[in-house]
């Protein structure tokens with residue numbers, strides 16, 4: 001199949017930043033996706049409903065004209081998030097999920113959760129109000145090996161959390177390991193998971209062998225080839241609890257190409273095209289629609305999109321750099337090609 005039309009996809013994990021950067025990146029997502037879960041790890045983080053409402057207005061104002069894109073907002077969970085704030089978030093009608101970052105685990109997670117037990121009442125409120133808890137699933141202990149942080153989180157943190165909150169709907173974000181795939185498969189129906197394009201297409205050799213490639217550095221970090229294969233198998237399996245979440249995470253070129261570079265891959269300008277390439281490579285392009293356009297909406301309890309997009313197998317060049325506020329940004333695969341393109 002050289003051409004495929006699917007229900008318009010959604011991005012269940014997206015970073016849009018704020019200010020001039022927001023203005024520069026939001027259009028790429030709006031051109032491809034109907035909706036996106038907007039991550040709250042701004043500086044300062046989006047910890048209140050009022051802040052989320054204001055951020056949503058800034059996103060809508062930054063959209064190119066005639067973009068039907070719908071930002072689905074999230075709150076950043078802290079040790080001090082109150083059940084009242086969760087009730088307010090649920091009542092707002094614009095907040096779909098609460099995001100749990102273990103303190104210190106990733107970009108702008110300093111205000112994150114230091115001990116999940118401290119959030120017991122907030123988590124009960126999230127379940128009671130039928131919101132979704134999105135989790136960055138890594139142990140942040142500095143002594144835990146960076147390649148083991150996700151697998152350690154599964155048994156040490158996620159399993160007890162699911163047990164303590166039997167009605168809580170949870171999305172384990174950006175899976176990177178075979179172990180996480182198995183954990184989700186064996187988990188309850190209220191456990192879903194997102195998978196990024198970089199984790200379907202790359203392994204840690206792509207980042208570290210023959211030279212260090214900072215634009216492939218993200219968290220959780222790329223893993224082994226067998227992990228990539230397990231992720232691709234899960235994404236293309238048709239299993240309804242695996243769905244698309246790009247984790248497109250823009251950082252300016254200077255912040256990436258640095259002695260201490262930031263974590264995050266900027267995939268928004270070619271996101272759905274990269275997924276199409278990954279699925280097509282293993283002969284599973286017909287499974288793309290479920291993964292990209294159905295499973296996430298069904299899990300979140302939202303209607304599927306009405307409109308469609310068409311993709312065709314025609315290679316396109318990816319720019320070497322793109323504007324980003326006063327600086328520039330290097331997209332994933334900069335200066336190379338992607339095998340599919342969006343038909344306008």
Ligand SMILES: NC(=O)N[C@@H](CC(=O)O)C(=O)O
Nearest residue numbers: 015106107218219249263264
């Ligand atoms: N994934 C990343 O490497 N970075 C994300 C944070 C996150 O999703 O963990 C970011 O905000 O830059």
Ligand SMILES: [Zn+2]
Nearest residue numbers: 106136173219
């Ligand atoms: Zn994360």
Ligand SMILES: [Zn+2]
Nearest residue numbers: 015039247249
């Ligand atoms: Zn992210």
